[in-house]
Each structure stands twice: as C-alpha cells, then as structure tokens.
Amino acid sequence: QVQLVESGGGLVQAGGSLRLSCAASGRTFSSYTMGWFRQAPGKEREFVAAIRRSGGSTHYADSVKGRFTISRDNAKNTVYLQMNSLKPEDTAVYYCAAASTIVLVLRVREYDYWGQGTQVTVSS
Secondary structure: OOOEEEEOOEEEEOOOOEEEEEEEOOOOHHHOEEEEEEEOOOOOOEEEEEEOOOOOOEEEOOOOOOOEEEEEEOOOOEEEEEEOOOOHHHOEEEEEEEEOOOOOOOOHHHOOEEOOOEEEEEEO
C-alpha cells in the first residue's frame, strides 16, 4: 500500500514556473514506476510524465516535452514535476500516481495508487 500526497500547485502567469512534489508513504517507494497526470474541467485524465524506479528513464507527453521535467529522490520518497514556460492550457488538477511495474507505463489504468491532486492554474 502506498499513500501519495501532492503539493506545490497554485496560480501562476503564463511563462512562469512551478514545481510539484509528491510525497509517498511506505518503505517500497523505489520499487514503483511513478507518473504525473492531469485533468482539466470537462476532460479526461491525461498522461503528463513518468519515471522508472531508478530514475534512469523518463517519458513525457508531447504537449509538455521540453518544458516539464520529472525526477525522483528515492531517499526522500518523493517525486517531482518541474514545470517551466507554463501555458494557460496547462491549467488542470495534477495527480501523482504509482505503478507496481518495472517498466514505464502511460495509461491511467496501469497505475495502482493515486494522490488527491493539486490545482495548477495558469493565467494569460
């Protein structure tokens, strides 16, 4: 069982930056692939980024590639999402998720545990 708590969301102007954090409970954090997803009002939850257990491999949605960076600190049981050059279309609730797999996974149904989400609002 893993419990995930996101933080770091807020209101930012277009072009600005935010760093989201996701703190995980338990001693097996390093055994999970971690992902970030987002959901805008009236839209389905969508993949943003994922990182493998060791942090050596990552994957990004095309819409955020080059602007967002996912990283993890297994000693702190924390995964991060650095978001730069934010756009109004990045506005959404951002969710952290954990998958019990050794490979990178991109689909919502492949993740086993979810946080409660943190709101990111980008004003134009």
